[in-house]
Amino acid sequence: MSASGHAGAPREADVARARELLGEERRSIDNIDAALVHLLAERFSHTQRVGLLKAEHGLPPADPAREQQQIERLRSLADAAGLDPTFAEAFMRFIVTEVIRHHERIRHEGAAGA
Numbered sequence: 001m002s003a004s005g006h007a008g009a010p011r012e013a014d015v016a017r018a019r020e021l022l023g024e025e026r027r028s029i030d031n032i033d034a035a036l037v038h039l040l041a042e043r044f045s046h047t048q049r050v051g052l053l054k055a056e057h058g059l060p061p062a063d064p065a066r067e068q069q070q071i072e073r074l075r076s077l078a079d080a081a082g083l084d085p086t087f088a089e090a091f092m093r094f095i096v097t098e099v100i101r102h103h104e105r106i107r108h109e110g111a112a113g114a
């Protein structure tokens with residue numbers, strides 16, 4: 001079925017319009033992906049400082065209680081925003097696992113040399 005509602009081969013004009021809409025959506029997707037990269041870079045620059053503080057003061061790299069609070073908060077935000085909370089939790093855990101790996105590296109390399 002074409003956009004005009006008829007069965008059979010799609011009309012050229014409908015396909016052209018669909019391609020135009022696809023291009024517009026992709027431009028927005030590219031902008032959002034760029035924002036995500038910048039936000040993640042900003043987040044990692046803060047967690048890097050947290051890692052240094054933790055290493056300098058002998059605090060453990062991971063804080064499971066804090067993670068639990070973050071996950072509950074994000075699940076609730078995701079739900080309100082129409083995003084799958086299970087996906088939001090998995091995404092958060094993926095990021096935090098990487099942050100903890102950075103914290104451990106800073107601790108093992110010595111905070112001063114990081």
Ligand SMILES: O=C(O)C(=O)C[C@]1(C(=O)O)C=C[C@@H](O)C=C1
Nearest residue numbers: 047050062063064066067096099
């Ligand atoms: O808040 C901390 O203590 C952090 O190290 C940051 C962070 C995070 O990425 O949000 C990472 C590891 C901890 O387990 C909890 C949270």
